[in-house]
Amino acid sequence: xxxxxxxxxxxxxxxxxxxxLDKGVIISGDVVISVADVDLIYLGLKVLLxxxxxxxxxxxxxxxxxxxxxx
Amino acid sequence: MKLYLYGIVDSSDQIxxxxxxxxxxxxxxxxxxxxxAVVSETGKPIRGVTxxxxxxxxxxxxxxxxxxTVLPVRFQTIIDSRDNLLSMMQSYHKDFKDNLARLHNKxxxxxxxxxxxxxxxxxxxKGFKKSKQKNPEPNSSQSKKFIAEKFEEYKxxxxxxxxxxxxxxxxxxxxSKFASEKKLTKLKTENLLLxxxxxxxxxxxxxxxxxxxxxxxxxxGLKYLFSGPWPAxxxxxxxxxxGLLTDLQQTDILDKVTQxxxxxxxxxx
Numbered sequence: 001x002x003x004x005x006x007x008x009x010x011x012x013x014x015x016x017x018x019x020x021l022d023k024g025v026i027i028s029g030d031v032v033i034s035v036a037d038v039d040l041i042y043l044g045l046k047v048l049l050x051x052x053x054x055x056x057x058x059x060x061x062x063x064x065x066x067x068x069x070x071x
Numbered sequence: 072m073k074l075y076l077y078g079i080v081d082s083s084d085q086i087x088x089x090x091x092x093x094x095x096x097x098x099x100x101x102x103x104x105x106x107x108a109v110v111s112e113t114g115k116p117i118r119g120v121t122x123x124x125x126x127x128x129x130x131x132x133x134x135x136x137x138x139x140t141v142l143p144v145r146f147q148t149i150i151d152s153r154d155n156l157l158s159m160m161q162s163y164h165k166d167f168k169d170n171l172a173r174l175h176n177k178x179x180x181x182x183x184x185x186x187x188x189x190x191x192x193x194x195x196x197k198g199f200k201k202s203k204q205k206n207p208e209p210n211s212s213q214s215k216k217f218i219a220e221k222f223e224e225y226k227x228x229x230x231x232x233x234x235x236x237x238x239x240x241x242x243x244x245x246x247s248k249f250a251s252e253k254k255l256t257k258l259k260t261e262n263l264l265l266x267x268x269x270x271x272x273x274x275x276x277x278x279x280x281x282x283x284x285x286x287x288x289x290x291x292g293l294k295y296l297f298s299g300p301w302p303a304x305x306x307x308x309x310x311x312x313x314g315l316l317t318d319l320q321q322t323d324i325l326d327k328v329t330q331x332x333x334x335x336x337x338x339x340x
Contacts, residue, residue: 013122015181015298020125023304024143025079025167027159032148 103160180299
């Protein structure tokens with residue numbers, strides 16, 4: 001996703017990851033094929049998510065998703 | 072063909088604009104009664120969690136948000152067939168309907184507040200030292216000193232927590248005025264004073280943003296992170312933890328789908 005431009009917007013990549021990997025509708029059971037171990041990745045990411053230092057670094061240069069950029 | 076699921080929407084109509092999802096695949100709506108599951112077809116092995124894939128997933132949800140109420144589905148949710156998708160929809164139908172109704176016309180906003188924890192603790196300690204100088208303790212035994220030290224640590228922590236509560240309470244009064252639901256986490260880390268998400272009616276978005284600007288102008292030394300609008304990721308409540316249905320149940324569902332179609336006048340499933 002090279003088209004993602006770093007811009008001064010309200011949304012940070014960490015905020016997106018926090019929501020997309022761990023929130024919303026989580027369907028359990030055999031019906032879902034799990035191709036990547038999202039749970040495990042999110043666990044690792046949790047440390048990053050609560051790290052104020054990381055957020056501070058991103059504060060000056062948050063990422064925007066393609067849609068938000070187009071608005 | 073496997074189906075990559077992005078979200079559940081409050082419509083059984085087809086998506087009017089062209090939306091492309093992961094791997095550039097076309098996104099479409101599979102109706103179930105009066106709601107729909109937004110998917111794209113996937114045949115190739117899916118790549119892992121990459122920044123690009125996460126952003127593509129999120130971009131689809133944001134596009135859907137413009138026209139529908141959306142229940143965003145977690146990244147990398149792949150259903151192995153259309154029949155299984157429909158059985159899942161049947162199984163969660165009430166939950167999805169309840170959530171779609173509750174979250175209709177509402178947006179999620181995230182607020183993080185960072186405070187200088189070390190400085191605040193130092194100020195508390197300074198205050199305690201001053202009061203100690205005024206009322207010096209008589210010479211006491213080692214064990215009494217140890218207990219006194221532990222008690223002081225406890226008092227510092229208690230005061231620190233009380234200050235956090237006070238700040239959060241003031242901020243929350245402003246935000247709550249314009250929010251219909253909220254989730255607040257205090258001191259996730261010592262510096263992260265508040266990690267909050269608020270669910271706000273679309274009509275209140277301007278007021279909510281104004282409240283944030285007002286809070287930002289408050290005490291110096293605090294830093295604020297604002298994000299949104301998001302679909303209501305943090306406010307989806309599922310009562311059902313369901314899995315795959317039996318063959319018999321699936322047949323039953325397909326019958327029910329046909330009945331639903333007739334009721335809502337959908338063209339095809």
